[in-house]
Amino acid sequence: MAHRLAAWTKDTKRSALQDMLELTSGPEYISFGLGLPNAECFPTEQLAVSAHEALLRQSDPLQYAPPTEQLKRQIQLLMRQRGVECGISQIFLTAGAQQGINLLARLLLDPGRAVLAEEVTYTGFLQVLEPFQPRVLTVPTDPVSGIDVDQVEQVLQSEERPACMYVIPSGHNPLSYTLSKEKRQKLAQLAAVYEVPIIEDDPYGFLAYEDSEIPAIKSFQSDWVFYVGSFSKILAPGLRLGWIIANDAIIEKLSIVKEATDINTATLTQQIAANFLQKDEFTEHLHHLRQEYRLRRNVMIDHLARQLGEVGAWTVPSSGLFMWVRFPESINTMELFKESIATEKVTFFPGSVFAVKPSQMASSSVRLNFSFNNPDKIEDGIARLSRLVKRHL
Ligand SMILES: Cc1ncc(COP(=O)(O)O)c(C=O)c1O
Known part of the structure; x- marks a missing residue:
């Protein structure tokens, strides 16, 4: 059939x-x-303790529930390490970064609209785009220096206005580069000048191997950057937990799209992660x-x-x-x-x-x-x- x-x-x-x-x-x-x-x-043992605490001591970890405030507070603290100061109301919990990108794409894209991406990029983003069949305006990129920001500007000047730009500034998947501070600042500036939001996909931002961490693009421009974070690579992907940082108006819309998608992020894993993050062991x-x-x-x-x-x-x-x-x-x-x-x-x-x-x-x-x-x-x-x-x- x-x-x-x-x-x-x-x-x-x-x-x-x-x-x-x-x-x-x-x-x-x-x-x-x-x-x-x-x-x-x-951190299996510690997560087991946190799970035990959640199941036996906390209220309703097995119930439908609004996002766990305790976890948002921990994310608020973590984001300071990425140079981002944000309020609790600007943090939106997701089932991983993949869902974060997906929800943002659903919010930003109309069928057939253009998006801007690097010529070599994360396949999970391209998959998210499929239902919208957008025109992908590609810009050159490089495994050493990363996305060509001059070309980004050129595309923004000359092409139809894209619904968003997608970037992975730290530990790029697949090219492995980490974008310089100067290029981040320039991208942030372009987003504001051309009024094209950036989806800043940052699952590797906390995995810097050298001493200096480069602040997130979001730290240079708040309104036009939607930051997507994840616990997959720094805690465990099986928890399926991530977050978006955006302004309150966007968060409100996101919660509507999210409800239609999966009602709420798993309450149990939110509480497990929150318990673990609260201890200094993290x-x-x-x-x-x-x-x-x-x-x-x-x-x-x-x-x-x-x-x-x-x-x-x-x-x-x-x-x-x-x-x-x-x-x-x-x-x-x-x-x-x-x-x-x-x-x-x-x-x-x-x-x-x-x-x-x-x-x-x-x-x-x-x-x-x-x-x-x-x-x-x-x-x-x-x-x-x-x-x-x-x-x-
Ligand atoms: C660039 C990028 N974005 C998003 C994801 C998805 O992460 P999550 O497990 O948080 O959904 C990955 C996973 O490998 C990734 O490399």
Whole structure:
């Protein structure tokens, strides 16, 4: 029986992420593919205590309920680390950053309207756009310096006014760059001058590996930046918790869209997270997480340098969970990936998966995740990748 589905679903495909999940489930694979946090870094014991407190001591964690004020207060404090001062009423709780982007897109986009994004960007954002079939105005981007802000200005001057600009300023997924303070300031200024809101997707903003943290774009411009945060990479993705910071009028509309989507963010996980964040252990946890991920990043860089130093190029990510490795143009990493599934059994994302339209830079690059595996697996995985690449030179 053929059901008549909405027209926009006709060209939708299963995401490469879904395929990857299935392909890499066997123990014979080493996965650098998905952006998974390291499971050994989950604060399981502490969360168990927090869950116990929530279930046995707090009121109605199993009931439908308005957002937990206690969690919002913790987010308010956290946001100071990103340079953002906001009131409780400007914090909107979501089921993760993905939902945050989705709700904002639903609020901002009319079918067919344009949006501005980098030519290589997070696939989850492109998926969110599908029902709206927008024109995506792409701007050049670079694994070292990030989004080209002069080109952003050019597009804003010359093209139809986009409904929003989408940026991932810290630990970019997939390109791994962290945007300079100057570029953040310029973007904030452009948003205000051209009255085009920025969706600032910042799930990696708290995972800076160097001493200096660059403030969020939101810290430079409050009205025209909608900040999207997440507990997925700094606590656990299974909690499905994130947040949006926006002004009160936007928050009011968001709550209407959210109610239609899933009524409310899970009360139980809100309370578990709030209990955990309230204890000083969270600061310690974040410190530990950065240490562990910095170590894994360094191990990956070490082995890449040893095995693929002559043929690959990369930048050292100062935040996030990914490395973007560029190979000579003759290498097509989609082909490499297909061969790897059958031979070396190391998985990664071919760069072309993230390209809004065909891009040479993306098709000869790979995105490698460094958080999920322990150092010995990383060493083995890079050795496999190196054999694979060298067969294609
Ligand atoms: C840039 C970016 N945005 C959003 C998400 C989704 O995060 P969450 O688990 O908070 O929904 C991810 C997850 O990998 C991501 O990399």
